[in-house]
Amino acid sequence: MNYQAIKTIYLFEMNRTFRTLVQSILSPVLTTSLYFIVFGSAIGSRIQTIDDVSYGAFIIPGLIMLSVLMQAITNGSTGIYFPKFIGTVYEILSAPVTTAEIICGYVGAAATKAFAIGMIILATATLFVDFHIAHPLWMVIFLAITCISFALFGFIIGILARNFEQLNLVPMLVITPLVFLGGSFYSISMLPPFWQTVTLFNPVVYLISMFRWSFFGTADVDVVISVAAIIVFMIVNIFIIYRIFATGYRLKQ
Amino acid sequence: MSLLKINALTKSYENGFQALKSVDLEVREGEILALLGPNGAGKTSLISATCGLTNITSGTITVGGYDVVKQPLEARRQISLVPQEIMLEPFEKVITTVRLSRGLFGLAPDEAHIEKTLRRLSLWDKRDTRNMALSGGMKRRVMIAKALSHSPKLLFLDEPSAGVDVELRNDMWRLVEELKEQGVTIILTTHYIEEAEEVADRVAIINHGDILLVEEKADLMARLGKKELIIELQEAAKEIPAGLADLALSLSDDGLKLTYSYDAKQERTGITNLLSHLSDAGMRLKDLQTHTSSLEEIFVSLVHKDEDDNNEKASS
């Protein structure tokens, strides 16, 4: 392994983030705060507890997931899209680095940033709601694998996107609805049976359910199934990235 | 020993356009090779294939014995590229950009080397400036600094003189000489014969994806040393006068022009001899002209011949 190259890419990407630190943090923190004020306090006070958890606390895992998924995908995709767009990707392609090293550097940085934002949102949540995390270690692990797998997914989008519209398409058009319909703001068991079945085809349901389990010890879907699903997703993404670099698809003419 | 070996390389782009047609080329360790050709000849395509920026359609390329496709890491570790286009992260500082290049090659940070490189390219004062705030010439130097940051064995300079003023160009050629002294092998592309003449040890002429000629510059220059003396006659001659038959002399169809080829670098050009023979033969001269064949002409004639060949092929 060329650790020096991994470190170089990773730090270069992280520095880019630090340059726009305020923007990077402000927007997710502000959005989440608004959600807490509107859903947690204003509406939540009229909603009963779900599975013995106050509504304000219940929505925390979903809100964190919403921001983390967006961040992981956006960071993962822009990290490689911009070098492609301005042409500096020539350097990565002509450098003596393996696909694994490229992934570790770029995806590692994107995942780190998403993870940090997840933690910041969690910290913000403590300002609004009282809650207790049942399985903190699992919470951290679940958050980490989510960040990594979606940063990988974003990385693929960044390579395949031909323009800015395509770059934003997936996060805006796919992730937001999936997260909203994925049980961020309600428990799946609150839906009519038919919609419960439909929901099971939404991958984000598994993520949020898994994450919520680490907070409150209860889940809509078996945690083992959720973890297995996300790991399969991660492996598929890695496989696709390897294929892309092996064939040069959308990278080399 | 050959550092770079290109064997039967072809490159067709996705749209089916064939940019390289079975190119063979060997570049010796430590030499400067100028790749000379008009726009669209395939110079950049050749470089991109070697550096791993494009997929090779067929053929092989080895660098220091390593196949660029099968052993890309070993091959690429030796190569450095200054692309034709300037491509820099606009918001990064000069020095970060250069450090990035070194790190990507897996080399430990070496601030002394980075400083030396930036100073050599007169960029040290600009090290904390963002790339977007640099002039075009400075940006090109940053591109060069990036390429030198990891001390390559084989350096590609794709049209290094584009957009560069005279002073900077001269300095660049000095840099190329210095690098050669340090043992770096350099391949540079250019549209201009004078440039090839100025810096290269060998010249390869490429057109339409074919290498038309690879020759030592010295040999090429010797060919260029050929001069022609054109003698216009007052009255048409029917034939070359006897006694001059063994000289390199030719008579035009209308009999009004004698052309004499000679080597201007020789001590005895034979001109005095020729002129006295002409006067003995009673020929009256109207005018004299001399004419040097230049690399330009060789180049143009090669390129045209190539075009004619292609046209013949196309029409047959």
Ligand SMILES: Nc1ncnc2c1ncn2[C@@H]1O[C@H](COP(=O)(O)OP(=O)(O)OP(=O)(O)O)[C@@H](O)[C@H]1O
């Ligand atoms: N990505 C591409 N897709 C299709 N054709 C291409 C592509 N890149 C280059 N070509 C074609 O290949 C040919 C050779 O291009 P190349 O860039 O290698 O020329 P060059 O010798 O570097 O020219 P110049 O002196 O203008 O830089 C040109 O006809 C060009 O149009």
Ligand SMILES: [Mg+2]
């Ligand atoms: Mg070119």
